[in-house]
Amino acid sequence: MRTLHHVVITPHRVVVDEEQMTVTSSGKMMLKEIYQSNIGNYPKFYKMDMLCKLGFVASELLLQKEGNRNIGAKGVVDEENQRDDRAVILLNSSSSICDDRAYQATIDNLDDYFPSPMVFVYTLANIVTGEIALRNRYYGETNFYVLPQKDEKVMTQIVEDSFQDEHTTSAICGWLNCDDEDHFEADLYLVEK
Amino acid sequence: MIKVIADNITSPLGMTSSENYLKVKDGLSCLQSYEGVMDIPTPFTASLFTEEQWDALMQYGDYTRFESCLIHSIREALEGSDVDVSSPRVIFIISTTKGNVELLDSRSHRLKNRTTDEAVRLGNAALMIARYFGNPNIPVTVSNACISGLAAQLTAKRMLESGRYDYAIVAGADIQSRFIISGFQSFKALSPKVCRPFDIERCGLNLGEAAACMVFGRMTEQDTDDWVAVRGAVRNDANHISSPSRTAEGAYRAIAYAMADGDAEQLAVVNAHGTSTLYNDEMESVAIARSGLEHTPVNSLKGYYGHTMGAAGLLETILTMKSIDDHIILGTRGFQELGVSRSIRVIGEHIPTDKRGFLKLLSGFGGSNAAMLYQKGGRR
Numbered sequence: 001m002r003t004l005h006h007v008v009i010t011p012h013r014v015v016v017d018e019e020q021m022t023v024t025s026s027g028k029m030m031l032k033e034i035y036q037s038n039i040g041n042y043p044k045f046y047k048m049d050m051l052c053k054l055g056f057v058a059s060e061l062l063l064q065k066e067g068n069r070n071i072g073a074k075g076v077v078d079e080e081n082q083r084d085d086r087a088v089i090l091l092n093s094s095s096s097i098c099d100d101r102a103y104q105a106t107i108d109n110l111d112d113y114f115p116s117p118m119v120f121v122y123t124l125a126n127i128v129t130g131e132i133a134l135r136n137r138y139y140g141e142t143n144f145y146v147l148p149q150k151d152e153k154v155m156t157q158i159v160e161d162s163f164q165d166e167h168t169t170s171a172i173c174g175w176l177n178c179d180d181e182d183h184f185e186a187d188l189y190l191v192e193k
Numbered sequence: 194m195i196k197v198i199a200d201n202i203t204s205p206l207g208m209t210s211s212e213n214y215l216k217v218k219d220g221l222s223c224l225q226s227y228e229g230v231m232d233i234p235t236p237f238t239a240s241l242f243t244e245e246q247w248d249a250l251m252q253y254g255d256y257t258r259f260e261s262c263l264i265h266s267i268r269e270a271l272e273g274s275d276v277d278v279s280s281p282r283v284i285f286i287i288s289t290t291k292g293n294v295e296l297l298d299s300r301s302h303r304l305k306n307r308t309t310d311e312a313v314r315l316g317n318a319a320l321m322i323a324r325y326f327g328n329p330n331i332p333v334t335v336s337n338a339c340i341s342g343l344a345a346q347l348t349a350k351r352m353l354e355s356g357r358y359d360y361a362i363v364a365g366a367d368i369q370s371r372f373i374i375s376g377f378q379s380f381k382a383l384s385p386k387v388c389r390p391f392d393i394e395r396c397g398l399n400l401g402e403a404a405a406c407m408v409f410g411r412m413t414e415q416d417t418d419d420w421v422a423v424r425g426a427v428r429n430d431a432n433h434i435s436s437p438s439r440t441a442e443g444a445y446r447a448i449a450y451a452m453a454d455g456d457a458e459q460l461a462v463v464n465a466h467g468t469s470t471l472y473n474d475e476m477e478s479v480a481i482a483r484s485g486l487e488h489t490p491v492n493s494l495k496g497y498y499g500h501t502m503g504a505a506g507l508l509e510t511i512l513t514m515k516s517i518d519d520h521i522i523l524g525t526r527g528f529q530e531l532g533v534s535r536s537i538r539v540i541g542e543h544i545p546t547d548k549r550g551f552l553k554l555l556s557g558f559g560g561s562n563a564a565m566l567y568q569k570g571g572r573r
Contacts, residue, residue, distance in 0.1 A: 121380075133560060138431055142561055145335060
């Protein structure tokens with residue numbers, strides 16, 4: 001397994017291929033800042049929960065390093081550039097806890113009971129893998145794993161094992177954890193077999 | 194390839210795989226209408242454990258409902274095997290979508306030895322379970338929405354085939370709560386009545402509670418009468434995060450991978466996800482037809498159990514194995530008249546079979562789809 005690119009995002013710091021990016025804000029606002037300054041033209045970003053925003057921004061920074069994006073008019077990769085040889089394999093320890101709490105707040109009080117499908121859908125940790133697949137038209141494997149805590153050895157084993165799928169030749173993979181708007185970590189890699 | 198060594202289904206219908214199979218064979222279900230429970234304003238139909246069943250399941254110490262039913266299911270499965278789960282050569286893989294999420298509710302009870310914040314973390318719950326059994330490894334939780342149960346088996350297959358471990362304990366569960374039920378209601382995905390997979394009158398899914406466990410080991414040359422997980426894959430629709438692809442892109446690709454060396458003639462049945470929502474069943478009919486499996490019998494077990502989420506991929510796989518062992522293809526409870534666009538062969542009543550293979554399908558939110566081919570005695 002060979003690492004092609006590496007992105008680290010924490011609430012105060014963004015590092016792309018070991019080079020620190022200049023940002024002026026922090027936490028949730030910082031993700032919006034990166035989206036606006038380096039990505040843009042994908043309004044769906046604003047609807048995403050924190051975990052998806054984090055995963056989306058981190059994956060975009062990885063893929064910008066790779067180049068050749070072929071983003072079409074609808075903000076997603078053109079059909080002719082679809083692929084199923086790239087997997088999206090993410091892990092964390094907090095699953096979708098940030099959005100779980102947001103959803104619980106909409107139903108906790110019976111006098112103020114407004115369950116929302118837009119909030120509920122993000123109470124699944126793997127939605128972020130789907131968001132990345134959708135943006136890049138990846139028809140390959142998407143999978144989400146949860147560990148008690150960050151563990152490099154277990155992560156590496158799971159990603160290495162994912163290459164047993166005969167179609168998979170590369171993967172966006174790594175740690176994507178979000179406790180709340182000011183506590184998160186993306187440690188994502190673009191790797192090839 | 195990996196083989197099934199032991200299994201268990203713990204559900205409102207029964208506490209062992211055989212008990213569950215016999216009840217299903219008799220056409221029974223615990224799906225019923227609930228009104229005014231869990232402080233949920235709208236009535237719903239579901240298959241839930243009774244208070245008496247919970248009393249029987251909550252006997253292992255300071256564990257949650259989710260953890261208790263998994264511990265029970267794993268214990269029951271292990272009774273049928275001689276696997277030493279305290280060995281570092283054994284890995285625990287837990288399949289769940291929401292684990293202990295019910296504890297987030299301000300009305301829920303507090304645990305004695307853990308904070309709610311710890312317990313709602315899926316990895317923490319998985320660790321409690323692995324440690325209960327004295328397993329020293331870090332357990333892996335697969336949380337890939339409704340396909341978790343198959344994705345977990347695929348993970349087990351890889352971990353055993355890479356030689357990292359000798360045995361995998363794969364166990365899945367989800368507990369129904371205000372959180373999950375209100376969410377599905379907000380999506381307008383729930384049927385007020387008992388669900389009717391693939392039927393023209395279908396109007397949504399039912400939720401269900403269950404835990405299920407499969408113990409896997411590597412297959413050896415001598416194994417001619419074991420159930421083997423031959424080949425499987427997870428594929429994404431790359432289309433929408435909460436509705437399936439019209440062309441069934443992900444499911445079609447997952448099936449194509451699972452069936453790459455397979456022969457449709459050897460399939461007793463395609464055990465579909467068949468949730469009974471308009472979109473899921475329609476999408477699966479497209480995937481099945483597009484894969485050239487229009488003439489293969491198709492069934493769904495959701496009419497017996499509802500959608501058991503993290504347990505579904507395990508529970509439905511175990512039942513399909515038991516039924517083929519019994520030379521039967523289980524009928525799709527609730528199905529009468531085909532209500533999908535492709536003329537696939539959905540089985541209403543049980544029918545006999547002498548075939549020894551089947552294909553299991555699951556699809557879920559996040560555009561995820563999974564397929565796995567199983568064969569009794571492996572590939573021949």
